[in-house]
Amino acid sequence: MSFAKILVPAEGSDRDACALTTAIRAAKPFNAHVVALYAHPDPAEALPIIGVPLTAEAMSAVIDGNTKVFRTAAKRIQDTIAQTCKAEGARATAAPIREDAVTISFREVIGYPPRAIQAAAALSDLAVCAPCAGSPGGFETAIDLILTERRPVLLAVEPPRAFRKIMIGWNNSVPAAHAISAAMPFLEKAEIIELVCLQRPGAPDFGTDNVTAYLKAHGMKCSEVHLRILGTALHTSLAKFACENRADLLVIGGFSHSRVRETLFGGITNEFLHNPPLPVLLSH
Numbered sequence: 068m069s070f071a072k073i074l075v076p077a078e079g080s081d082r083d084a085c086a087l088t089t090a091i092r093a094a095k096p097f098n099a100h101v102v103a104l105y106a107h108p109d110p111a112e113a114l115p116i117i118g119v120p121l122t123a124e125a126m127s128a129v130i131d132g133n134t135k136v137f138r139t140a141a142k143r144i145q146d147t148i149a150q151t152c153k154a155e156g157a158r159a160t161a162a163p164i165r166e167d168a169v170t171i172s173f174r175e176v177i178g179y180p181p182r183a184i185q186a187a188a189a190l191s192d193l194a195v196c197a198p199c200a201g202s203p204g205g206f207e208t209a210i211d212l213i214l215t216e217r218r219p220v221l222l223a224v225e226p227p228r229a230f231r232k233i234m235i236g237w238n239n240s241v242p243a244a245h246a247i248s249a250a251m252p253f254l255e256k257a258e259i260i261e262l263v264c265l266q267r268p269g270a271p272d273f274g275t276d277n278v279t280a281y282l283k284a285h286g287m288k289c290s291e292v293h294l295r296i297l298g299t300a301l302h303t304s305l306a307k308f309a310c311e312n313r314a315d316l317l318v319i320g321g322f323s324h325s326r327v328r329e330t331l332f333g334g335i336t337n338e339f340l341h342n343p344p345l346p347v348l349l350s351h
Contacts, residue, residue, distance in 0.1 A: 068251045069097040071165065074191035076184045076209060077103045077147075079140025082197040087151040087171070089223035089346060090195040093230070094157075094169045096256045101171040102163060102191070105144050106183035110134040145173050185212035192252075195221045199340045210340060214351040219249035222339060222347045227315040230346070232259040234314040235289070236305055239264075239273040242320025242351055247278065249350035250318045251285065260289040261312070265305065306344045318348045 075090045077083045083103075090101045107113075110133035114121070121129065148171055152159050157169040164170055176183045188194045194213045213220055230253050237243050247254070254260060262278060275291055282289050294308055309317045319339070339347045 068255060070094060070099040070192040070252050071097070072163065072191045073099050073101045074184075074187050074194045075101060075103045076180075076187075076194065076196055077105050077144045078197075079105065079143045083144055083147045084151060085226065086195050086197045086223040087147060088155060089221065089226035091151065091155045091157045091169050091171065092226050092228065093193065093195065093221060093253075095229075097252065098165060098168055099192070100160075100163050100165050101157070101169065102187070103144055103148055103171060103173050104176065104184065104187050105141055105174070106176045106178060106180040106187075107137045107140070108133075108179065109177050110137060141173075141175055148173055181209040181212050184209040185215075188213040188218045191218060193219055193221060195223050198222055198224065198343055210349075214349065217245075217351065219246070219348055219350040222343045222349065224343050224346055226346060229256075230316045231257060232261075232312075232314050233257045233316045233318060234261045234263050234309050234312070235278075236317060236319040237262050237264050237275065237278060238266075238320070240320055244278075244320075246318050246320045246348065246350040247281070250316075250348050253316060253318075253348065254282070254287060255285065257287075260287060261314070262289045262291045263305070263308065264291065264293045266293060306339075310344050314345060316346050316348060317343075318350075320350065 070093065073090050073094050075083075075086050077086070087101070087103060093099075094101055110130050113133050114126070114129055148159055151157070152171060155169070157171050158166070160170045160172050163172050174187075176187070196210055199210065210220055233250070233253060235243075235247060235250070260282065262275060264273070264275060266273070279289060279291070294304060305317070339349070
């Protein structure tokens, strides 16, 4: 299994560099192509709601201002691509192309950003996103929509040189199983795989034979750890354990929208979306 096309929703901020670096390093084992997508509204439609009609002159000034903002952001993204390619040994291309090295292209789309990102993710193997904290409005919605497309999301935080040690947060659920399946390209390249079973005190142990058998069928071995969770500190306990054990990547089942945000992985998903302490792969 491999990744051929990786999507990076870019926004023209300092956060883009981390997301692009993470995407390139994720792409390297597969010589995948990375697409940096900048989605923004039509300058003529991104008008402020002020309660009174705008004069033609005022509307023209707003449109000109929006155009300048979007152009500046697009230029900043392209500059970040050039800098990141130089630092990571990737090659910028005008259009998507796969070669014997990682390539990256820039694409600008006018439209409602979350929907534009969703459409692009539907034809990508992986989406690499900056965490939601500090992101522009609609970014969390975009990640939710990507997850509804059954595409994995890799949250970018201080990317390692390679994803050698991977931890799987396991709660015996279907979303967690989907996350393992989505992470297979990473798992096949990993040197160490740890299955972290998340359980409440007093709860019966759940079987992991099906997980270990699945990984074994793909030629992989994993060690098993049972992590007892006290109270509601799911995110804190799992994050601390992963960081203390120097995991390069944490894999968990993710959810879209509020329906399951309060389940065992629901709270974890919400916390990691905003403040992940290490790269996290989410899949629903």
